[in-house]
Structures are given as C-alpha cells and as structure tokens.
Amino acid sequence: MGTHLDKSIYVRFLFSVNLRLDIWLQLCWEMVAKMRRDVAKSYAEVRVTGGDSSLHIRTPRGLLIVELPAGVSLVEGSCREAPGTGDEIHFRMRLNVDQHTDDTGALGSVMERLLVQESYCFHCQSCGTRVLEERVFKRVLPLPNGNWSSLVDDWCCHPDPFANLKLLPRAEDCLLGDTHLLVHRDRGCEETLTQELSPSPRPITNKMADGKNQDTQKPNRRRTLVSCKSCTAGLGEAVAPGTLKLYITEVTVRPSVGDSQFDTSLDRSLFLEQTIAARLVELSSSQSMYRFFIQTPDGKALILLWLLNSDSLIVSLSAAMSSTVRGDAVTSPSHRQCSERQSPTKAGSTVKVLYLPCSPSGSTHQDVVDTWEKDIGVHPLDLPQTTCQELLAVLTASTSCLPLSLHSMNSYQVAYMRL
Template identity: 40%
Template structure:
C-alpha cells in the first residue's frame, strides 16, 4: 500500500489547548481527524488509515482481528477509519526483504521507542500502560535512555540461564552482543495491585498514558517480570518500584 501523506496527529488534549490559547471559538476543536485515502496519521502508539471500502464501515467501534492467528491488530471506527497499534503491525518498504523479528524483541523495541520519543518531545518520564479495555496494567518510570547493554556469551550455561534475551539477540558462541537500551522502574497494576498509586498517577498531569491491546499489556508485563528475576535480589527493587534493567531497541 502506498501512502501519499504521512502526518503526525496532535496530542490527545489538543482541543483543550485550542480553547486556552485562542481568543475565538474554533468550530473544529471538538471534531475528529479522519485520514483520507492514501493518508497515514501517526499517534503515540497507533496509526490511522482509511479503510478505502464503504462496505467495511461499522456502526460502532469493532476490533480488527488477524484471520491467521486471531490476534487483535487494532480497531475499526464507523467513519471508515482503521486504527492499527504499532505493537501488532510491521511496516517497511516493499522493496526490502522481510526478516522475522521475535515477538518479545519487537514489543519491547516499540515500547522503548515510544518512551524515548515522548520523553524527548514532552519531557515526560512517567507513563501508564493501558489496555484497549480501559484498564491500567503497568506504571512505568523512565530512568535514562542512553544505556548500552553488552552481553558476552562466554559459556553455554550462562546462555541457558539468561532466558529473557534468548530469542532476542543470539550472537555466536564466545562473541559479544551490544544494543541500545533504556532503563525503567515499573509497578504492575493487575488484580487491583498498587491501586492507590495508579489512581494518583491517573490524576497527575505529568503522567502520559499509552494505550495498547490488553493482551500486549500482559505480554509487556511478562517481559518486565522476566528481566527483574534475572537481577540479583538486592537490585530488583528501588523505592517500592521493581527494576527493569533495560528495554532493548534499535535507533532509527
């Protein structure tokens, strides 16, 4: 599919900013932005496309499901707009050869890139990970984004123990693997855990929400937990938050 225009969407509270900064009412302040055919609108965790087919329009928002694996890819709106989440779809030039990426590597790379871009653009370092069902799954506090992670595969026993990155980067035996990473603190919020803190973050203007499919939120929580258990017990917590040593990603 060829895109004629690829445009970033304004922030979610753009209509409120219009009311604060404009001295006259804006008739478009409360209207939605819908892509036309050939457009691609980029949000924080998703992109919007025009379905290009009037028959695909639905009366209410519906989930877009992959026919092969039955995974939720996004949502279809009644306006003919389809929302796809970055964590569920890979977009690359048609002339490039496709090489499969392990799921865990892809998820943490996408999330890390979101954290990097938002922290740089908005000076935001605290994030809530929300599902498409509206529930908060994880609280994330970004510590730094300039970490270089180095792994030396000196023995086969080490390789079998370090399970988190086993399917992410597999340099040959005895070699050194390096990749960029971000360091974060996190708190799980499933099963009403840390509810008071989650409610406080919900009302905090300095916290930015990130929305993903609920299944992906649980995947991300599992990735975080596996990383925490790979650390020595004395390094797993910091000020009641659990430590995630790194989110691996590739710089653009």
C-alpha cells in the same frame, strides 16, 4: 587507535545455584561486580585480573574468562571490595574504554521511519501476512495527543469547533498517534482483515480525564475490532467507515523491496520490547515525557512506566564456569527466561525503566497509582489489552534476571528494555 575516554563499564555479576553466570555490562563511570556467597564467601576468595580485552574471574568454583567489547580493558589493581547487601558480594573496578560509538544499530520506531513518496508494505506482525496494499503516502502527519482538547478549552476564548469531530486521513495520508497509525482502508482489506464489535465495556473511572483531579466516568463504547484473517491476531480498530487504526505493536511496516519475503523470525516479545522502548525514547526526546500510563483503549491502566535513561549499553551473558564467554554476545531482555535456548546477538542500547503493575483488584501501591492518575504530567499510552499483558511479562522477565539487589528502587520494579 581511538581517543581514550575516561569512562568505564558497569558490570553486574550474578552466580546462580546451577553455576551459571549472568553478566550485565552498562557503560557508565564504574564497574561493579556482584556475586552470591554460595560462589565465594568473601572478597579474599575472588581474584579479578585483566587480559587482552578480557576479564579473568577466579573463584573457588573455577575460572571464568569474559571477553569484553573491543577497546575495553581492566585497569590493573583497581578491583576493590564494595558494600554488599544480603547474600551478594560486591566489587568495584575501573575499565578503560579506548573508543565507543553511539551507533548501536537502533532504528527507532516506525513513526520515525515513515516518509512521504516512499512505498511501504503493511504486514501482520504475528504471521507475516500482508494486510494492506502497497502504499505511497503524500502526507505523513502527527496527531495531537495528550489532553489537547481540554487545553484548547482552557486557552481559547471561544468554543472548540472541532470538539466533536474526528481527525481522519485521506486516501494517501498516514496520521501518526503515540502508538498507532491511521490509514485509509483499501479494496484488498476484504480479503486480509476481519471486523467484529468488541464486548460492551464496563464504565472506567478515570482521574486523568481532561487533566482534572476528580473522578469521571468514561462512557461505554463498543469498538469495531480489526483482526488478521490469516491468524486472527488483533491489529487495531475501524474508527470510521474507510479508516483503520493500526497499532504499531501489531503490524510491521517496511519499505517495499521487490518480491522479498517477510521475515517472521523476529521474536514477538523482542519486537514488542524494541517498539515500545523506541517510542519511550522518542516521546521523551520530542515532548519531554518520562512517565506513562500503559492502558487499554477503554482507558484501563495496567502499568505505570517511568523512563529513567536511554543511554545504557547492556550485555547479558550466561556461561558455565571454567569457560570463555564473549562480550559481544547478548541475551535480549525479552528472552529473559535464564535458559539454554537463548540466542546470542550483538550488544545494543537499552532503556532503564521503573514500573508498577496496576492490579485490577487494587494495587499494592494504590497511593502511587492515585498520585499518578491525578498528575497531568503522566502521559497515557493506549495498547490492546493482550499487548499490555505481554509487555508486563517482558518487564517482569527482565527484573527476574537482574541481581536481587537491583530488582527494585523505592516502591518500583526495575527493568531494562532493548532498543
């Protein structure tokens, strides 16, 4: 028996018109059930009882049995009505948690897993083709980030001797940026990678430049784009002769283990979601960063992202009435099309974020965007433009499958990202 913890599970129920039930379980202090009034018109028509690690939810439309995670049980008699909004009926109840572990299997990003004197393979995330020869790094070092150059100017009494120099890796180095790796180009790249110049970008007005509160024009710069020769997916840039900048959202790095084949079964949107979520957690933990501009390499901001917490355990289920669903079956937020094709998986940790898309033609919340642009506490994260758009689709899909009352907070949209 595990030690009893005075915790509970926060559960959000949403009955849709087609009689399917979306359930969210989040470890916190209380459990809240939310259902639409087309399922039950009032609190009196709903009865919630507990079984052996299960919830029995009876409405005029039928009975749903939800199997809770091991060690979780309902405190009998604790279910009560709570203030609701709109077409939703809200309930609160207590759950006992006999044991809970923080080990949810989250591995962190590649930044946390790269080690010196270990052999690694680099694969295109889209098609699984190996794009670099097997590597053993003698040095794995972080790159300075943020407005470090302007800080040097402010703090030092002499000019920065490295202001116009690039930090480039040696042959056996791996330099870590916020969302990319800098590695040395090898001989095999001629067979696995292609290069082409990017179109001439339009000037970008950037109020965050150098941490100052005035508009600055970023100079036009054509970048040398690097793509996978097998599937043409963009992987990064050639930032200097012999140096590759590879985005962690476009390549998969794993230890070399014999002749095992690369697993291409991982869904692209799930990989992107987990990778970005892990980086948000790592940056918030190591550098106390919680607000981010998701932007293109040219400095064009596409998403405002605010990390709220990273200690939630979410379970999302879809099940027909008069059925049994398991509390360890999870629909990943990246698959949130609310459809039959979703594959269940184990419950895992998630991060809760607030976000706002930055419209190219002017945001609906332009005042919020302007405030963030002038705030040096907001950290820019560069991603390829198509990846920024994919990430926005993941966030939007997450929001769409939340109960309506949970879609937004103030002027921001709410989403959960799986670790």
